[in-house]
Amino acid sequence: MGMSRLFSGSALVVPLSFFPTLARAAFLSYFLIFLKERFDLSVDQIGLFVGGFILLSSVSSLVFGAVLDRLSIKALMLISSVIQSAVYLSLFMFNSLALVFILCLLLNLAYLSLETAVRMCIARLFTPQETASVLSLKYTFTNTAYALGPLIGLWLNRQGVSPLLFCSASALIFIVVIVSPFALPRVVDRQNVEGEGWFGSLAIMAKDRNLLKFSVASVLLAGVFGQFHMYVGQYLITTHSTAQMYEIINVVFVTNALTSILLQYLIGRRVAAERFRYWIFGCIVAFVIGLIGFAFSSTLYAWVFFTAIFTVGEIIIQPLEFFYITRIAPAHMAGAYYSSQNLTYLGAASTPVVCGFILAGFNPLYFLLYLLVLLMVGGVIFYVEGGKLIQPGTKKPLSNGAVGDQGSI
Structure with missing residues (x-):
């Protein structure tokens, strides 16, 4: 597989997925400090807070996954990016712990939906022989983001700049897919899709x-x-x-x-x-x-x-x-x-x-x-x-x- 193919057309979603992950990594490393400084939570309370919204959003994403097959993948990715960017800015402005929890739940659900959409793109765009190489590059981007994100987040915090501003900008970079030619092979096997419905898919x-x-x-x-x-x-x-x-x-x-x-x-x-x-x-x-x-x-x-x-x-x-x-x-x-x-x-x-x-x-x-x-x-x-x-x-x-x-x- 030519490396240049990843940086053109629909395949561009693979390298672009680096930026929402970079934002997430920077956010999670700084978020512990954020909760401690703004809400004075103890260590066990922070653990329950973070674990709570991650677990709830994970289960919710399973339910929401049945909806993804009925949406435009391009629209889904754009909406997810905008939601993530908006939530990062909202966290910077709001001081209600309950509202912050809801925003974090929405943030994680949007991120997981975006990752699901990227996996769907990989499955449709590349042959089985190419998939292993593409996945390896995708996970390399992800691992690099998780290595750099905490360093960037903590460095910005020490400089007196809120990492949430960086996270908002980084998450929004994904909308570059708007200006790229974006077409995927359409799925032929769609029997009973219209009649199955949301509960039918879960069943x-x-x-x-x-x-x-x-x-x-x-x-x-x-x-x-x-x-x-x-x-x-x-x-x-x-x-x-x-x-x-x-x-x-x-x-x-x-x-x-x-x-x-x-x-x-x-x-x-x-x-x-x-x-x-x-x-x-x-x-x-x-x-x-x-x-x-x-x-x-x-x-x-x-x-x-x-x-x-x-x-x-x-x-x-x-x-x-x-x-x-x-x-x-x-x-x-x-x-x-x-x-x-x-x-x-x-x-x-x-x-x-x-x-x-x-x-x-x-x-x-x-x-x-x-x-x-x-x-x-x-x-x-x-x-x-x-x-x-x-x-x-x-x-x-x-x-x-x-x-x-x-x-x-």
């Missing part, structure tokens, strides 16, 4: 055993890697001094970011649905080695090594989840099915809570056992079900068999 999803298995597996695996920075920090608090904890967690953050940026494309572009079981096995092994290494590391060099191995597992699992959901999604319900990936936030958000409970009353090794159980159950489901992706009769991916005439959307 179909609830009855789809493949989707239910995917959701369970992805939530369990997200519990292992989704918020690993946070639970590693919680673990270090109970096993190391404060000074050691800060030193190690900084090394973990930097190693994870650098490994993701440097290896995402090199490894991710080789991941293929045809060898799904080989890749998921490698992913599980990387996570197991990383987790055991975290439990027994005694030097900074060991933390660097095992964090890098763990990050390789993260790099592999992301395109595998995309391949899985793309293969099982009906062509006319792509938005609803891609929105189900947002349920992984449930797993990611639950682990720090369980971690705190286990570390408060039990040996830290019990937490390692908990993570290994999540990993084994989720990994086995993916291994067994993912192997069916290459069997004859499996649904064709959206990017290959569900497209027809070219049309502006």
Whole structure:
């Protein structure tokens, strides 16, 4: 796939998705300070506040996903960008905690909807052979944004400039799609779309055993890697001094970011649905080695090594989840099915809570056992079900068999 293709026409949505993510990363790092300074919330109250709007918006995005298939993708992306930009500015102006919570809920829902729309574009624009490379570049942009965003947000705050102004401008950059030629292959298979309705789409999803298995597996695996920075920090608090904890967690953050940026494309572009079981096995092994290494590391060099191995597992699992959901999604319900990936936030958000409970009353090794159980159950489901992706009769991916005439959307 030519790199230049990503920077022209409809494919421009892939690199442009960097900017809303950059805004989100800068916002989340500054938001903790924002809540503390403006509303004087305690640490546990901040955790409940942030976890609350993230979880609610994740569940809401699943419901809203059924609506996405009935909207113009271009209009959806533009509306989402404008909403994000407006919410960042509104947070700068309002002082009501309840209103801030509602705005954050709307902000996260708009961001998740935009990410779903980008995944739909990738599925329709690129062939299965190109998808792995495109996804790897997409995740490289995402990882780079999450590495740069907190630095930009904290630097602006120290300069006396509200990061919310930067976030608003960054989120709005996505509207560049207005001036680009934007056309996607139209979905041909739209049987019964008009008659299904919103509740009908949700009912179909609830009855789809493949989707239910995917959701369970992805939530369990997200519990292992989704918020690993946070639970590693919680673990270090109970096993190391404060000074050691800060030193190690900084090394973990930097190693994870650098490994993701440097290896995402090199490894991710080789991941293929045809060898799904080989890749998921490698992913599980990387996570197991990383987790055991975290439990027994005694030097900074060991933390660097095992964090890098763990990050390789993260790099592999992301395109595998995309391949899985793309293969099982009906062509006319792509938005609803891609929105189900947002349920992984449930797993990611639950682990720090369980971690705190286990570390408060039990040996830290019990937490390692908990993570290994999540990993084994989720990994086995993916291994067994993912192997069916290459069997004859499996649904064709959206990017290959569900497209027809070219049309502006």
